[in-house]
Amino acid sequence: MHKPIKRHLLLQDLSRDHHHGLLLSWKIRTGLKKGIDPTCIMKYVKWFWKNHLADHFEIEEKIVFPLLGNDHELIKKALSEHRKIKRLIERDGDLDKRLNFIESLLEKHIRFEERVLFNKIQLVATEVELKQIKAAHSEDKFIDNLEDPFWV
Ligand SMILES: [Fe+2]
Ligand SMILES: [Fe+2]
Known part of the structure; x- marks a missing residue:
């Protein structure tokens, strides 16, 4: 059994973003399953992009x-x-199709970063480099x- 690598303290802000990103995928999935108007779902996705994901x-x-x-x-x-x-x-373009792609691709991308890429990064990065990542991330708490809230 591989011992899971613990996320470096200085990368935890980005990992917290990932948690909210996974929640976004879940919200899209839930919205689609509930038959919510895809325009409403996409409006939220665009808000999330502008306020959180683009900076990340x-x-x-x-x-x-x-x-x-x-x-x-x-x-x-x-x-x-x-x-x-x-x-x-x-x-x-086709909203339903795009939302389905975004939902699955975003989740796969985040799992890849968390399970593979960030582990590699924290093995090769120096403490100074990790501190630069921490400093670049704003301290703001996630405000939804x-x-x-179509997913409720
Ligand atoms: Fe990424
Ligand atoms: Fe990421």
Whole structure:
């Protein structure tokens, strides 16, 4: 049995974002299952992107990923997933289909970062580099948009 690697303290802000990201996937899934108007679900997804996910991606792309280098296979995979998720949120087209893709891709992406990529990062990064990641992340607590909590 592999002993799970404990998340480094200085990476915990990003891991907390991941928790909220997984919740977003769950909310989309629940909304679709309940037959909620996909326009309402997408409105929430776009709000989440603008207020949380875009910043999270930016910190990863500017500070975390360069620690392994953009030519590293794991980083190429992560960057391509970021691009796909962003495109699915921003572009027009079949809402149901896009929401289904976003839901599954976001969850897969987060599990990949948590189980593989971040473990690798915390093995190679110096304490100074990890501190830069911590410093780049705002201290703000997650504030949800409860205007239309369709998942309840
Ligand atoms: Fe990511
Ligand atoms: Fe992430």
